[in-house]
Amino acid sequence: MTAVMQIRDLHLRFPTGRSLADFVTGRPGREVKALNGVDLDLKRGETLGVVGESGCGKSTLARCIVRLHTPSEGSIEFEGQDIFGKASRDDRSYYRRVQMMFQDPYSSLNPRMTTGQILTEALKVHNMRPEADIPARVAELLDLVRLPQDAQGKLPHEFSGGQRQRIAIARALAVEPEVLIADELVSALDVSVQAQVVNLLLELQQELGLTILFVAHDLRLVRHVSNRVAVIYLGRIVEIGDSETLFSAPSHPYSQALLSAAPSLNPDNRGAVTRLEGELPSPLNMPKGCPFHIRCRHANDVCRKDVPALQPFEGRGEVACHHVKEINAYA
């Protein structure tokens, strides 16, 4: 599989305002470091899952990819072309080829437009079809996402959450994209409905050969849909690898703790978990060295000083941890 998208050393910092105290003492403004050097390849036809706690930068990463944020440093290349470069700046086709779907099905659709209008608009903006063929294409799209044809004349409020996410999927697919960015696509849905939407997404991926970046906090779901998974902590990838390998034998202490915190359906698994102490540090106040050392049982002086690099580990994928060998020696 070749990489469709190459992300290299991506940094994104948001400046925060200076407080009065900062002015008085002459302190410079502070920065929220949302992404701290993310390297990632998205391969054609795969589903890459991105997991992490809230505030770890997973949505920010997704938004950078669709050019909703401009990174402070680093690059994203789509088929060899820098998407923030001059040549790409005026090129609308990127917005067509990479489509994003959002978490909240209640605010991501215009409440005053019918489903038909929403889909027609997408088709027109990118000149997907001659005017006369648009109605037929809209009908086709509704079939594709298993919505009834009478949905065309209805407004978003007439649909349930699951149906709205189907509309969002139809809108994204209308412009025949190659890459789909799904940012918590099913998080707002009830489990029984969640399964319907996930099944649809998997089917469509097969049918249309889509590449999907699947951002979610539900680990079971990410495991189920992904080929590969990246675990993010404080704006850095701490582990990335094949989904089944990573979930059955996570190597980074953070991945281990995160996975064991997900409540299992089996009541006999109680207590068999590594509890993580403390919480995610504020990205305003990044710890020195390894971002995880504050909550890590294995941390020592090296961890407090140097940031570990992402390195291949025993054929299990790549891990950013100084002590990965010792930690996994007896596992």
Added chain:
Amino acid sequence: MSMEDQKPILEVNELNTTFHRNGRALPAVRDVSFSVARGEVLGLVGESGSGKSVTLRSIIGLARRYGDVTGQVRWKGSDLVAMPDRVLRHKQGREIAMIFQEPMTSLNPLLTVGLQLEESLRAHTDLQRKARHDRAVEMLDLVGIPSAAQRLKDYPHQFSGGMRQRVMIAIALAANPKLLLADEPTTALDVTIQAQILDLILRLAQDMDMGVVLVTHDLGVVAQTCDNLAVMYAGRIVEQGPVRDVLRAPGHPYTVGLMRSVPENLPPRTPLSSVPGVPPSLDALPTGCVFAPRCSSCIEPCLQDRPALTLITDRRQVACFNPVTNAKGNVA
């Protein structure tokens, strides 16, 4: 942690809650009965709109202002449903405490955490000022907030989501209640923090010998924390029993569907089994079994009559004419 020998402290009998909108009656809770013993954790599970939160609110008397609540809620020899507001007021927060889903919005942003904790103590205990302060420090300490004495002077925005939920738990438990109603206490939190908060609730329930009703939509949370489980659908309990028994061999097709929708122990990237359709709207409930239109084991009687909760084994109840036998969820 078996509690069978204990007498229940809370008994809910035939609880019904109806809201009215535009002249139409919306049956939010129907014929709900269950009991909770000291130290027992009961999980109420269901999807959004299934009536699980309204059930909690009906027990503690928050629903009666907005709708009609009938049935019985037996608590220490009296009936909370029939109790006048002024008497009920002394039970709320003192004997029965509640925590809510949103730790971000359930604290007053303008008051320090200490003030809000002491407010609860002033309302529910006879402690004097000094004693209240000491108790507030003790409570923050108990829920695992470091340097408790200093943090009393902090405002809610100075706490993270998980810490705010700890503060909420501290406020709820300050008066030593005997029953805790927890409405999706961990839904807004990350899994690592969720695990910490659930551990905390379990530990405190045991230490304080307190019954807990835990409302959640996550079967995993129930599997990991509860002793007993009641599954709700469209305002009714469709199955209840000990957690292990229900999750090992779910009897109601809805429970089976709910369990199978969770991607656990499944080959990756295979279709998940899903329950077709969506839950019915409360003003258009089907005549027979409320689940019939989405049910794969639906038979003739399901379309005419509502099945009642009936015992299928000595402790398991299922409301179904055609219950699933030897079904496995995803649990081996």
